[in-house]
Amino acid sequence: MTTAATATRGLVEITKVRKSFGATEVLKGVSLTVEPGGVAVIVGPSGSGKSTLLRTINHLEKVDGGFISIDGKLVGYEVRGERLLELREKEILKQRTEIGMVFQNFNLFPHLTALENVAEAPVVAQGRSKEEARRRGLELLDRVGLKDRAGAYPRQLSGGQQQRVAIARALALDPKTLLFDEPTSALDPELVNEVLDVIRELAKSGTTLIIVTHEMGFARDVADTVAFMDEGQIVEQGSPEQIFTNPQEPRTRSFFSKVLEPAFNI
Amino acid sequence: MATDYSSYRVVAAKHPWRWVGTAVVALGVLAVAWSLATNPRWEWGVVAQWFTAQSVINGLLETLKLTAISGILGFVLGFILALMRLSASPLLVSVSWTFSWIFRSTPLLVQMLLWYNLGYLYEKISLGIPFTDVRFFEMQTTTLISQFAAAVLGLTLNQAAYSAEIIRGGILSVDQGQLEAAAALGIPAWRRSTRIVLPQAMRAILPTAFNEIIGLVKGTSIVYVLAYSELFYTVQVIYNRTQQVLPLLLVATLWYVVITSVLSVFQYYIERHYSKGAVRNLPLTPLQKARKFFATHAVANNRARSL
Numbered sequence: 355m356t357t358a359a360t361a362t363r364g365l366v367e368i369t370k371v372r373k374s375f376g377a378t379e380v381l382k383g384v385s386l387t388v389e390p391g392g393v394a395v396i397v398g399p400s401g402s403g404k405s406t407l408l409r410t411i412n413h414l415e416k417v418d419g420g421f422i423s424i425d426g427k428l429v430g431y432e433v434r435g436e437r438l439l440e441l442r443e444k445e446i447l448k449q450r451t452e453i454g455m456v457f458q459n460f461n462l463f464p465h466l467t468a469l470e471n472v473a474e475a476p477v478v479a480q481g482r483s484k485e486e487a488r489r490r491g492l493e494l495l496d497r498v499g500l501k502d503r504a505g506a507y508p509r510q511l512s513g514g515q516q517q518r519v520a521i522a523r524a525l526a527l528d529p530k531t532l533l534f535d536e537p538t539s540a541l542d543p544e545l546v547n548e549v550l551d552v553i554r555e556l557a558k559s560g561t562t563l564i565i566v567t568h569e570m571g572f573a574r575d576v577a578d579t580v581a582f583m584d585e586g587q588i589v590e591q592g593s594p595e596q597i598f599t600n601p602q603e604p605r606t607r608s609f610f611s612k613v614l615e616p617a618f619n620i
Numbered sequence: 621m622a623t624d625y626s627s628y629r630v631v632a633a634k635h636p637w638r639w640v641g642t643a644v645v646a647l648g649v650l651a652v653a654w655s656l657a658t659n660p661r662w663e664w665g666v667v668a669q670w671f672t673a674q675s676v677i678n679g680l681l682e683t684l685k686l687t688a689i690s691g692i693l694g695f696v697l698g699f700i701l702a703l704m705r706l707s708a709s710p711l712l713v714s715v716s717w718t719f720s721w722i723f724r725s726t727p728l729l730v731q732m733l734l735w736y737n738l739g740y741l742y743e744k745i746s747l748g749i750p751f752t753d754v755r756f757f758e759m760q761t762t763t764l765i766s767q768f769a770a771a772v773l774g775l776t777l778n779q780a781a782y783s784a785e786i787i788r789g790g791i792l793s794v795d796q797g798q799l800e801a802a803a804a805l806g807i808p809a810w811r812r813s814t815r816i817v818l819p820q821a822m823r824a825i826l827p828t829a830f831n832e833i834i835g836l837v838k839g840t841s842i843v844y845v846l847a848y849s850e851l852f853y854t855v856q857v858i859y860n861r862t863q864q865v866l867p868l869l870l871v872a873t874l875w876y877v878v879i880t881s882v883l884s885v886f887q888y889y890i891e892r893h894y895s896k897g898a899v900r901n902l903p904l905t906p907l908q909k910a911r912k913f914f915a916t917h918a919v920a921n922n923r924a925r926s927l
């Protein structure tokens with residue numbers, strides 16, 4: 355479906371990841387592999403642990419068990435003989451520049467202009483020159499259709515425009531993989547598509563994408579793999595056709611019968 | 621077809637109570653101004669004579685010096701205390717908490733006198749290796765802690781305790797998502813604080829911080845207990861000699877008003893600077909408003925003339 359065959363970087367392997375907050379286990383041994391350039395969509399009911407899983411991938415959340423690797427390199431740890439050494443802050447920050455993240459509520463820096471938002475991290479996290487970061491920032495804003503709003507502050511932009519700036523900001527680090535946590539659920543319905551279109555473009559570009567979303571039509575359209583998550587586990591995964599039209603597990607079936615009904619007509 | 625209202629005249633809404641309120645306030649202001657100007661006991665001549673006298677100006681400079689030094693040191697120390705308080709280390713948190721607790725619970729006057737009389741408690745102050753006889757430096761406490769040093773110490777430590785809380789409050793007011801987004805982008809911790817969090821915290825910090833600094837300007841008058849010749853002590857010395865109490869208090873008051881006014885103008889522009897991006901569109905400054913007013917009215921006048 356996508357150009358996964360041509361991409362050479364961004365292999366994400368999640369193996370038996372566990373995570374608890376206090377006494378409640380939120381991730382109960384989650385495994386998922388996304389091929390380089392692949393697009394994985396994670397769906398599931400609220401509270402099933404989708405956001406937590408995404409946050410473990412860029413080590414915003416430490417795992418309690420299992421491991422995650424990108425192109426064979428462990429996230430957050432270093433293999434030394436038979437031991438796993440926890441990486442220091444500086445090395446974790448460096449790893450994070452290879453994993454972009456786009457948040458549900460954008461989290462743009464409100465006191466910086468669109469261009470400054472995009473050009474900040476390449477300079478301080480990757481040591482690029484200001485001039486280069488600016489030039490590349492304008493390119494990326496152009497790519498998400500916002501070149502003429504480069505000087506605007508986030509509050510002067512619509513929700514959809516803000517989310518597109520946030521996508522450009524994540525792309526500025528040239529990441530191997532991009533994580534999207536419900537990128538359109540804070541948006542008015544008429545603004546959803548302008549953001550989804552940008553993500554569709556990205557899906558064709560060969561960057562590995564992992565997307566949590568409730569937009570089932572979009573998921574079906576863009577995904578190579580769909581994973582259905584419930585109560586901290588991936589209950590079922592497979593191609594979009596498989597999961598949407600012929601789910602095997604009763605839990606998957608009952609979830610889709612609730613969310614797909616009026617909105618999703620094939 | 622809908623009625624076309626474009627030829628109708630717009631009549632502005634009327635606000636009678638606004639006019640009543642304005643009139644009452646205007647009357648009050650007039651009455652105060654009248655009594656100030658006409659009551660001979662204010663002795664405006666004496667005020668004018670002392671307002672720019674050399675000794676008063678010297679006192680004023682001392683006040684400004686004390687405010688600047690203890691204001692800057694106080695806020696720097698307060699910033700460090702705030703970071704300590706927000707850190708993950710329980711030791712740093714409790715040190716910072718204890719500092720604020722002690723200095724906020726003792727009267728400034730007492731602290732000041734305590735510092736000045738430190739020589740009574742500890743005769744010598746020395747710097748060396750603890751529990752050994754090695755001393756790099758040793759001095760009589762009374763020579764080290766002059767009136768000036770006691771004043772700066774007292775004001776600074778006290779100010780630090782209060783500004784630590786103000787800065788901490790500002791930092792806490794910034795959305796947690798901002799830090800998370802910055803961390804996800806690989807931005808280093810120091811840069812996260814200075815570039816992402818602090819500029820946003822400033823909006824909450826500034827109004828209270830200026831309150832504190834303005835309080836400090838007048839608070840410096842408390843060092844008269846150390847017989848330190850800042851503005852207030854200076855006018856006291858003068859009126860004790862000349863018996864012109866009220867006019868000289870007025871001299872000091874007027875200078876405090878001048879300093880506060882200048883600070884308020886600074887405050888306006890600094891707050892405006894940090895509100896970039898926080899409001900959709902920055903309102904015009906008073907200067908810009910005035911310019912716009914004259915520009916549009918000049919145009920109106922020209923048009924009127926050319927008709």
Ligand SMILES: Nc1ncnc2c1ncn2[C@@H]1O[C@H](COP(=O)(O)OP(=O)(O)OP(=O)(O)O)[C@@H](O)[C@H]1O
Nearest residue numbers: 375376380398399400401402403404405406407536
């Ligand atoms: N920091 C935390 N401390 C305690 N519990 C947490 C924390 N973060 C998440 N949880 C809990 O973990 C569970 C999974 O949360 P998560 O945000 O991953 O769900 P989600 O699948 O993203 O849900 P949604 O679709 O509503 O965003 C929830 O029960 C939540 O209450």
Ligand SMILES: [Mg+2]
Nearest residue numbers: 404405406535
């Ligand atoms: Mg979530």
